[in-house]
Amino acid sequence: MTEEEIVSRIKSEITDSLGYGDEISKQRESAMEYYYGLPFGNEVEGRSQFVDSTVADTIEWIKPSLMRIFASGDEMVVFEPQGPEDVASAQQATDYVNYVFMRDNPGWEILYSWFTDALLQKNGIVKVWWDESDEWNREEYRNLTEDELALLLNDPNVEVVEHTAPGETFEDYGEQYSEGHHVVIKRDLSKGRIVVDPVPPDEFLIARDSKSIDDSKFVCHRIRKTLSELREMFGDLDIEELGGDEDDAFSGERDARFDFDESSTHSPWGFESSAQEDALRTYWLQEAYLRTDYDGDGIAELRKVCLVGRKVLANDEIDRIPFVSLTPIKIPHKFFGLSVADLVMDLQLIKSTLMRNLMDNMYNQNFGRYAVLEGQANLDDLLTQRPGGVVRVKSPNAIMPLTTPSLEPYSFQMLEYLDGVRESRAGVSKMSQGINENALTSHTTATAVNAVMTAAQSRVELIARNFAETGVKKLMVCIYELLQKNQDKQRIVKLRNEWVPVRPDMWRDKMDCTISVGIGHGNKDQQLMHLSSMLQFASQAMAGGLKIVNQKNMYNMGAALIKNMGFQNVSDFLTDPDQIPDQGPSPQEQMAQAKMQNEQKELEIKAAEIQIKAQKVKQDAQEAAVDAQLKVAELNLEREQKRAVAIGAT
Numbered sequence: 001m002t003e004e005e006i007v008s009r010i011k012s013e014i015t016d017s018l019g020y021g022d023e024i025s026k027q028r029e030s031a032m033e034y035y036y037g038l039p040f041g042n043e044v045e046g047r048s049q050f051v052d053s054t055v056a057d058t059i060e061w062i063k064p065s066l067m068r069i070f071a072s073g074d075e076m077v078v079f080e081p082q083g084p085e086d087v088a089s090a091q092q093a094t095d096y097v098n099y100v101f102m103r104d105n106p107g108w109e110i111l112y113s114w115f116t117d118a119l120l121q122k123n124g125i126v127k128v129w130w131d132e133s134d135e136w137n138r139e140e141y142r143n144l145t146e147d148e149l150a151l152l153l154n155d156p157n158v159e160v161v162e163h164t165a166p167g168e169t170f171e172d173y174g175e176q177y178s179e180g181h182h183v184v185i186k187r188d189l190s191k192g193r194i195v196v197d198p199v200p201p202d203e204f205l206i207a208r209d210s211k212s213i214d215d216s217k218f219v220c221h222r223i224r225k226t227l228s229e230l231r232e233m234f235g236d237l238d239i240e241e242l243g244g245d246e247d248d249a250f251s252g253e254r255d256a257r258f259d260f261d262e263s264s265t266h267s268p269w270g271f272e273s274s275a276q277e278d279a280l281r282t283y284w285l286q287e288a289y290l291r292t293d294y295d296g297d298g299i300a301e302l303r304k305v306c307l308v309g310r311k312v313l314a315n316d317e318i319d320r321i322p323f324v325s326l327t328p329i330k331i332p333h334k335f336f337g338l339s340v341a342d343l344v345m346d347l348q349l350i351k352s353t354l355m356r357n358l359m360d361n362m363y364n365q366n367f368g369r370y371a372v373l374e375g376q377a378n379l380d381d382l383l384t385q386r387p388g389g390v391v392r393v394k395s396p397n398a399i400m401p402l403t404t405p406s407l408e409p410y411s412f413q414m415l416e417y418l419d420g421v422r423e424s425r426a427g428v429s430k431m432s433q434g435i436n437e438n439a440l441t442s443h444t445t446a447t448a449v450n451a452v453m454t455a456a457q458s459r460v461e462l463i464a465r466n467f468a469e470t471g472v473k474k475l476m477v478c479i480y481e482l483l484q485k486n487q488d489k490q491r492i493v494k495l496r497n498e499w500v501p502v503r504p505d506m507w508r509d510k511m512d513c514t515i516s517v518g519i520g521h522g523n524k525d526q527q528l529m530h531l532s533s534m535l536q537f538a539s540q541a542m543a544g545g546l547k548i549v550n551q552k553n554m555y556n557m558g559a560a561l562i563k564n565m566g567f568q569n570v571s572d573f574l575t576d577p578d579q580i581p582d583q584g585p586s587p588q589e590q591m592a593q594a595k596m597q598n599e600q601k602e603l604e605i606k607a608a609e610i611q612i613k614a615q616k617v618k619q620d621a622q623e624a625a626v627d628a629q630l631k632v633a634e635l636n637l638e639r640e641q642k643r644a645v646a647i648g649a650t
Contacts, residue, residue, distance in 0.1 A: 001292065001293070001294050001296070003312050003315075006292065006294065006305060006312075006315070007307065007310050007312060009290070009292065010218075010220070010286070010288045010290065010305060010307060011310075013207065013218040013220070013288070013290065014205060014220055014222075014286070014288075016207075016208060017205040017206055017207055017208060017218065017220065018205065018206050018207070018208050018210075018335070018336065019201070019202065019204060019205050019206065020205055021252075024122070024336055025202070025252070025253045026252070026253075027122070027342070028120075028121040028122065028201060028202070028253050029252045029253040029256045030345065031055070031120050031121055031339060031341035031342070031345065032120065032121070032253070032256040032257055033256055034055040034056075034341060034345050034348055035055050035056050035059065035120055035341065036056075036256075037051045037052075037053050037056065038051070039051060040349065040352070047356065047360050048355070048356040048357075048359040048360050048363070049356070050352060050355045050356050050359055051348075051352050052348045052351040052352040052355060053348070054344050054347050054348035054351060054422060055120075055340075055341050055344055055345055055348050057428075058340055058341075058343075058344050058422065058426045058428050059116070059119045059120055059340055059341065061428045062119060062340060062426070062427075062428060062460055062463065063112070063115060063116065063119065065457070065460045065464075066115050066460070066463065066464055066467065067108075067111065067112065067115070069464045070111055070464070070467070070468075070472065071107070071108050071111055075094060075095075075098055076098055076101070076102075076107075076472070076476070077094065077097055077098060077472075077473070077476040077513050077514070078094050078513060078514050079093040079094045079097070079480070079511045079512070079513045080511065080512040080513065080514065081511075082508060082511065082512070086508055086511070089506070089507050089508065090511060092495070092500070092502060092507075093480060093504075093507055093511060095495040095496060096483070096493065096495065096502050096504065097476055097479050097480055097483070099493060099495060100194050100479055100483065101194075101196065101475075101476070101479060104193060104194060105194065105195065105196045107196075110126065110196055110197075110198055113198040114126050114198050114326065114471070115467065117198065117200070117201055118326050118327055118328055118339065118467070118471075119328055119339055119340045119341070119463075120339055120340070120341050121201045121339055121341070122201070122327060122336045122337055122338065122339045122342070123201065123325050123326065123327045123335070123336055123337065124198070124201075124325065124326050124327070124471070125198070125199040125201060125204045125323055125324070125325050126196055126197065126198050126199060126323070126324050126471075126475060127195075127196070127197050127198075127199050127221065127322050127323055128194065128195070128196045128197075128322055128323075128324060128475060128478050128479060128482070129194075129195055129322045129482070130192055130193070130194060130195075130482045130485075130486045131192060131193055131194075131195040132192040136186050136187065136188060137186070137187045138161070138184070138185075138186055138187075139184070139185050139186075139187055140183070140184045140185075141181075141182070141183045141184075141185070142180070142182050143179050143180035143181070143182070144180050144181040144182075144183060145180060145181075146181075148181075148499050149181045149183065151492055151499045151501075152183065152185070152492055152499065154492065155187075155490075155491065155492045156489075157187055157188040157489075157491075158185050158186070158187055158188075158492075159185060159186045159187075159188070160183060160184075160185055161184040161185060161186055162182075162183065162184035163181065163182070163183050163184075164181070164182035164183075165181060166179060166180055166181065192486055192487065194479055194482055194483065196475070196479070199221060199323070200254075200257070201253075202253040202254045202257070203221060203222050203223055204219075204220075204221060204323070205218075205219070205220040205221075205222065206218070206219050206220075206335060207219070210335045211333055211334065211335055212325075212335060213321055213323050213324070213325055213335075214321065216321070216335075217290060217291045218288070218289070218290045218291075219288075219289040219290075219321050219323060220286055220287065220288045220289070221286075221287040221323070222284055222285070222286050222287075223284075223285050223287070224282050224283070224284060224285070225282065225283060225284075225285040226279065226280050226281065226282050226283075227239065227242075227278060227279055227280070227281050227282075227283065228279040228280065230242075230283065230285065230308065230313070233313075234306070234313040234314060237313075239278060239281070241311050242283055242308045242309055242311055283308045283309075284308065284309075285306060285307075285308055285313075286306070286307040286308070287304065287305075287306055288304070288305045288306075288307065289302065289303070289304055289318070289321045289322075290302075290303060290305065291303075294315075294317075301317050302317065302318055302319065302320075302321070303315065303316065303317050303318065304316050304317075304318045320478075322478075324471055324474050324475045324478060325470070325471060326466070326467045326470050326471025326472070327339075327466065327470065327471075328340055328463040328466060328467070329342075329343075329463070329466070330466055330470060340426055340463075343425040343426055344422055344425060344426055347418050347421060347422050347425075350418060351415060351418055354411060354414060354415060354418075355415075357411070358411055361405070365406070367385060368401055368402070369401070369402040370382065370399050370400065370401055370402060371399070371400045371401075371402055372398060372399055372400075373395065373397070373398045373399075375394070376393060376394045376395050376398035377391060377392070377393045377394070377398040377399050378391060378392040378393070382399065426459060427457070427458065427459025427460050428459075473513060473514075476513055477513060480504075480507075480511065480513070483504035483507075484504045484505060484507050484509065485505075487503075487504045487505060488503075488505045489503075490502065490503050491503075496571075497571050527564050528561065528564050528565065531557060531560055531561045531564060532561065534557055535554070535557045535558065535561060538553060538554055538557060539554075542554070551577040552577055552578070555574055555575075555576055555577055558570075558573075558574050559574060562574065
């Protein structure tokens with residue numbers, strides 16, 4: 001396949017892909033306009049132009065629950081060992097992958113943008129890749145021990161910028177004394193690192209017949225880059241080679257994202273000044289990932305081709321497509337699902353129409369409408385509404401008020417009905433928002449409260465589960481595989497409050513993982529109650545001498561209780577018994593041991609006395625038996641003697 005053929009193939013795939021000015025793009029554009037509360041385009045001058053905020057309200061009420069579910073704990077992902085030999089590496093993989101996502105990358109911000117895109121625009125997209133560009137990161141560490149300092153400095157990628165020894169002072173909001181080593185370092189990241197970046201949905205294209213990213217024959221990321229950035233990525237480039245910009249660079253979806261605050265005229269999407277310097281001139285970079293038989297061996301391989309216009313900047317064979325997608329409402333056998341905005345946009349339009357009519361009616365009732373005899377009244381006086389105003393007329397009946405129909409109660413009932421429809425569709429209710437003061441009274445039982453809250457949260461929990469299984473889990477597996485494949489150098493990081501060396505290339509090639517999807521406040525309260533009951537039972541069992549729990553079991557239950565309370569550092573409250581050195585028995589234990597030894601000696605003495613008495617009794621019995629035998633023998637002898645005398649006498 002020639003270079004011109006692959007360029008033509010990519011151009012054809014782009015124009016035929018999902019998200020390129022098609023119905024999907026128009027739906028996402030409408031969702032963005034509804035989210036921003038922009039006018040519908042059917043407004044009438046002089047009448048109410050109210051726009052309801054159902055779409056924004058629904059999404060903004062769902063997001064806090066999702067962020068709490070995924071980002072409130074220490075471990076968003078847990079890797080499972082394949083065998084007993086993998087326990088240590090699985091634990092390290094769990095800690096390090098979470099560290100890379102939340103610390104090396106702005107994990108919270110990534111989740112926020114990713115989830116918002118999915119809730120609003122059907123699918124949220126993130127790009128994850130191994131970046132080998134030169135980069136330095138400034139880090140500061142306080143109160144390090146000698147061992148921790150030595151371990152940190154053993155990292156070949158670390159350069160010390162500042163160092164304050166224990167007892168010396170350092171500047172930090174005034175002079176302070178350092179209790180340990182205070183170190184500021186520069187860490188060389190040029191060896192490569194994981195980068196996770198949310199992708200705007202309008203920049204992502206995928207083949208029309210795709211069911212997922214992995215099985216897609218074509219995926220494209222269209223991103224705006226300056227000439228300077230292109231030269232950093234691909235070397236020296238000539239402006240003449242790149243040609244002019246494409247006519248299709250703008251779309252309504254992209255414009256809708258910036259029109260809310262009128263930032264499009266100052267954004268990268270806006271038209272550029274002819275006086276702009278060449279290095280800052282922007283172009284559309286198209287990163288196309290396609291399956292094609294480029295080498296002609298009859299087997300299609302996955303390739304990454306970078307284009308600007310029709311100029312090929314890179315053409316390489318790769319092993320994976322670096323994108324992960326998630327959707328709140330998945331449609332089987334289709335890539336794009338449904339967004340929360342899709343569920344409630346029609347409700348926003350209906351509520352806006354109702355509210356406009358109600359407001360127009362109230363305005364007419366407050367200010368009234370009048371029938372005026374032509375030429376018999378001063379219209380300027382009539383139209384000037386002010387307290388104590390005078391209207392000049394030429395005849396007594398020149399002005400007659402017109403009756404405005406009163407507000408019908410069904411209008412407000414309709415608004416309540418629409419709120420109920422929103423609740424059933426999106427799972428967002430006044431109950432779950434905590435703003436319905438009449439829903440729960442003093443007579444409402446705890447069971448009823450939990451039942452109501454659990455039912456209200458079920459929809460959000462389903463969205464969270466979809467996010468976990470379709471997107472977050474795959475993202476974490478991608479991070480694991482990229483680390484295992486690319487990071488062949490040891491890195492010293494602080495995991496579980498300890499500085500440990502990490503070598504991902506020593507991990508197993510494949511490892512199962514699970515996503516720790518949390519739950520809402522109601523169920524979390526239940527968990528806290530259950531953990532407290534378990535801890536109380538375990539304490540009673542240990543006090544009673546039952547050997548069904550040990551110190552490790554008690555620590556695990558206490559750690560789970562502390563984490564559910566919202567505290568992150570369990571080590572601040574509890575000490576793992578496995579990390580406690582053996583310091584011998586305590587004074588109380590020593591006294592108990594001495595008492596037991598004394599009691600043991602007393603028992604031994606009593607046993608010896610009993611044994612002596614038993615031996616004496618036995619000896620006495622033996623002596624008595626001997627005496628009895630002697631007496632019997634004497635009697636027998638005496639009897640024989642008497643018998644012999646009797647015989648001699650006869």
